[in-house]
Amino acid sequence: QVQLVESGGGLVQAGGSLRLSCTASGRFFSINNMGWYRQAPGKQRELVAAITSSGSTNYADSVKGRFTISRDNSKNTVYLQMNSLKPEDTAVYYCKGDRVGYNSWGQGTQVTVSS
Secondary structure, rough: OOOEEOOOOOOEEEEOOEEEEEEEOOOHHHHHHHHEEEOOOOOOOOOOOEEOOOEEEEEOOOOOOOOEEEEHHHHHHEEEEEOOOHHHHOOEEEEEEOOOOOOOOOOOOOEEEOO
């Protein structure tokens, strides 16, 4: 059982930046495709960014050009750099992998963007 711990959320003004981190305790982090998801109150959870085990990335249209996903396998960590934040980015952000032990939800980290 792998623990995924998200951190780095907070309150920021529109136009500001945050960097989220997700650190895994498991042994096989590097073989996982990893994703950042978010869920706002009353909304479905959605994928906002993903990175494969080989480093390929993709993004939801709503965050393209503003968010960057990256990973450091030596630190068992995936990052989400969020720039030019908008109020509609307000949500709880979660990370998740696609392999055994990495495919359950953690606690998430709250991002709040004020107008």
